[in-house]
Amino acid sequence: MPVEHYENFPVASLLCPAALRPAIEAIYAFARTADDIADEGDASPGERLAALAAYRAALAETAAGRHASGWPQVFGPLAAAIARHRLPVELLDALLDAFVQDVTVSRYADRTALLDYCRRSANPVGRLLLHLYGVVGADDLARSDAICTALQLANFWQDLGVDTRRGRLYLPETDCRRHGVDPLDLLAGKDSAPAHRLVADAVAWARGLMLSGAPLVHVVPGRAGWELRLVVQGGLRVLERIDRLDGATLMQRPKLGWTDAPAILWRALAMRREKITASAHAA
Numbered sequence: 594m595p596v597e598h599y600e601n602f603p604v605a606s607l608l609c610p611a612a613l614r615p616a617i618e619a620i621y622a623f624a625r626t627a628d629d630i631a632d633e634g635d636a637s638p639g640e641r642l643a644a645l646a647a648y649r650a651a652l653a654e655t656a657a658g659r660h661a662s663g664w665p666q667v668f669g670p671l672a673a674a675i676a677r678h679r680l681p682v683e684l685l686d687a688l689l690d691a692f693v694q695d696v697t698v699s700r701y702a703d704r705t706a707l708l709d710y711c712r713r714s715a716n717p718v719g720r721l722l723l724h725l726y727g728v729v730g731a732d733d734l735a736r737s738d739a740i741c742t743a744l745q746l747a748n749f750w751q752d753l754g755v756d757t758r759r760g761r762l763y764l765p766e767t768d769c770r771r772h773g774v775d776p777l778d779l780l781a782g783k784d785s786a787p788a789h790r791l792v793a794d795a796v797a798w799a800r801g802l803m804l805s806g807a808p809l810v811h812v813v814p815g816r817a818g819w820e821l822r823l824v825v826q827g828g829l830r831v832l833e834r835i836d837r838l839d840g841a842t843l844m845q846r847p848k849l850g851w852t853d854a855p856a857i858l859w860r861a862l863a864m865r866r867e868k869i870t871a872s873a874h875a876a
Contacts, residue, residue, distance in 0.1 A: 616674035631692040641696045656682040684717035703767040715745035739806030746799035747831045753842040784843045792840030822861035
């Protein structure tokens with residue numbers, strides 16, 4: 594399941610192959626730390642950008658086989674993972690592009706712009722995991738991108754009230770206008786029925802992406818494939834929770850709890866190729 598701190602990363606669980614767990618944890622620590630630099634504390638934007646530039650330089654040093662200057666708890670394990678698994682460093686670097694964008698961009702004009710952000714903020718995580726699992730087909734990578742983007746979008750719609758209080762709005766401005774919603778009203782915390790319909794539309798978009806990527810669960814091998822089933826169903830459950838609030842996430846953040854676990858587990862167990870394909874076409 595995605596974790597609360599860095600929501601789009603399925604942390605190494607008991608379902609993850611033990612041989613891959615150190616590499617997955619190293620990638621997670623890299624992403625989590627960069628996320629903290631970009632988003633936590635009271636540093637100024639300039640200080641955040643300078644720290645991210647230093648962090649990127651440390652990644653370059655690590656990729657070149659040199660001792661990184663700074664963050665040894667991150668780049669020590671990451672160096673071992675890069676050496677052992679030949680991780681595509683460009684995917685790690687893409688994540689840093691997204692964290693820089695978190696500092697410099699607070700609104701998105703349309704879905705294309707938002708998807709471009711997700712291409713760097715979310716999709717590299719899935720591709721790094723597929724690299725570890727030896728899954729490299731073009732269709733499989735595309736499905737991974739769909740799942741990761743859907744998870745990112747689900748987190749945005751779940752955290753609408755949290756993000757707007759920070760001055761960020763991920764609902765595309767073209768979508769806002771189509772539903773008659775002023776983005777400035779959302780940033781001011783003004784809830785409305787049109788805003789609920791806007792969120793419901795965004796949820797349907799994310800659900801369609803998730804279902805289009807779901808057949809990947811039958812490709813990822815072994816226990817990792819079962820973990821991916823839980824990730825997919827967990828993301829769908831978050832979207833379901835938003836729907837139960839009628840899209841009112843500007844005022845209330847839905848959360849998953851232990852009571853959701855049986856439904857997620859049952860749906861993960863029940864995933865079938867034919868059912869997923871049919872659902873994806875319907876979406």
